[in-house]
Amino acid sequence: MTARAAFHSALDAARDWHAALPAMAAFTDWPDDLRYAARAPVSRPVLPLMERDPGHASPQSARLQAALLAAAPHAEWRLTYTEEEVGRDFLNRFAWFELAGPDGHFVTDQCRITVAYWGRNLFYARHWHEPEELYTVVSGSGIFMVDNQPDLILGPGDTRLHLSNQPHALRTQNDPILVLVIWRGAGLADDPRMVPEDAS
Ligand SMILES: [Fe+2]
Known part of the structure; x- marks a missing residue:
């Protein structure tokens, strides 16, 4: 599959995921200005781990999981943080890419839609x-923490809002x-x- 076909397939699956998840559909409209942008792939150490251990999907999330894994080798994966901030193990087992947004594989100014993966037993401090954020879990699970709110263990189809x-x-x-993950608002x-x- 070409990169272009893989990203269009991933975008289609993400659009259907947005339509099927009430919290996501309520968070923001699906952008109507998306245009494909050819971006050079950037690989990261996490890629083989993600392909080997993507986490359990639900019947509802299996198609999106498969589409994201198919796009993964073509994606411009980013790390954002430095080894000083998060450590080498974190950088070896985490990465994210921008499916749609100001600098995404699809360009839009209306929101930012990113895909991120963490391996087992990692802590993202x-x-x-600034933007408001809605996490949606595609596969696997994690404990989501916000100050002054109970920690939540979330799995496929679960969402969490960050202000x-x-x-x-x-x-x-x-x-x-x-x-x-989808962002809305300024920044x-x-x-x-x-x-x-x-930060460590
Ligand atoms: Fe966030």
Whole structure:
């Protein structure tokens, strides 16, 4: 499959996922200005791990999981953080790419849709960003943490909302996790930033 075909297939699956998940459909409309942008792939150490251990999908998320895995070798994977911030093990078993957004494989100014993966037993310390964010779990599971709210263990089809500039964190245990994340509001092209006192 060509990169272009793989990304269109992933986008179609993501659009259907958005339509089928009430929390996601309510969060933002599906963008109507999407245009494909050929971006050079960037591989990361996590890729073979994700292909080998993508986490359990649900019947509803299996198609999206498969489409994202098919697009994965063509994606411009990013790490955002430095080894000083998160450690080498984290950078070896985590990465994300921008399916749609200001700098995505599809360009839109209306929202930002990213795909991220963490291997088992990783801790993504508290971080924040200006846009509001909705996490949707595609496969695997993780513990989602927000200040002053109960931790939630989320699996396929579950969602969690993070408000503008609200610090949040994620821990994986005996499952990896693959997520589709959507941002809305100002600052769509920004990267998340670690809460300084939590950075290692
Ligand atoms: Fe976030």
